[in-house]
Amino acid sequence: MEQVELATPQELFKKYVQSYITKQCDFIVLRNKFSKASALDGLTPNQIHFDDKQKAIVIAPDNKNEAQVLKVATFESLKMDSAKDEGGQIKYINITIKGDKPLILQGQKDSMELWYDGIRSHKNLEPETETSKQKIEIFAKAKKYAEKPFPDSMPNIPAPPANLNFSTKLDIE
Incomplete structure (x- = not known):
């Protein structure tokens, strides 16, 4: 049987995460800095997706704003950040954009971490979140399993009986 060279777990993950971010996702979207987690209270999520052709994040229009297209090439920095107040701590993706x-x-x-590493992959940066590391580990296990040699012969499964007319008598009262 011919051996086929499989992609590395990192290559498989990159394809997976880049595909993942092209699907619609709901995120709370802010276009200004904030310091307290309570700044996000009461905000409704927007639908966003990544457009592979434009290499850009597309924020769907809502009743206040038109659609926004933000190209990865204009991103100066990309980091996971957090804000804290009496209500607790929240994590978010913080992207600074040129001009x-x-x-x-x-x-x-989980979705936010995959988005973070998905955007990073379009900037040719390595994944760094726990969710992504777990996914890469799954791809590594799958690759290891796929590389196991399989037996040359298939197991012998006997043919079904000639007569399949089984009758049963159920005495249900």
Whole structure:
């Protein structure tokens, strides 16, 4: 049987995460800096996705704003940040943009971490979040399993019986 060279777990993860961020996701979107977690209270999430052709984050229009397209090439910095107040601590993605206001994205932890590393992958940076490391580990285990040699012969499964007319008598009262 011919051996096929499989991609590395990192290559598989990069394809996975870049595909993941092209799907619609709900994030709270802010276009200004904030210092307290309570600044996000009462805000409704926006739908965003990553446009692979434009290499840009697309924020869907809402009743207040038009659609926004923010190209990765204009990102000066990208980092996971956090804000704290009496209500607790929240994490968010903080993106500084050349000649524009910052972009703050906040949402569900796993999704946010995959988005963070997905954007990083478009800037040719290595993943660094725990969620991404767990996914890479899954790809590594899958690759290891796929590389196991399989037996040359298939297991012998007997043919079904000639007569499949089984009758049962159920006495249900």
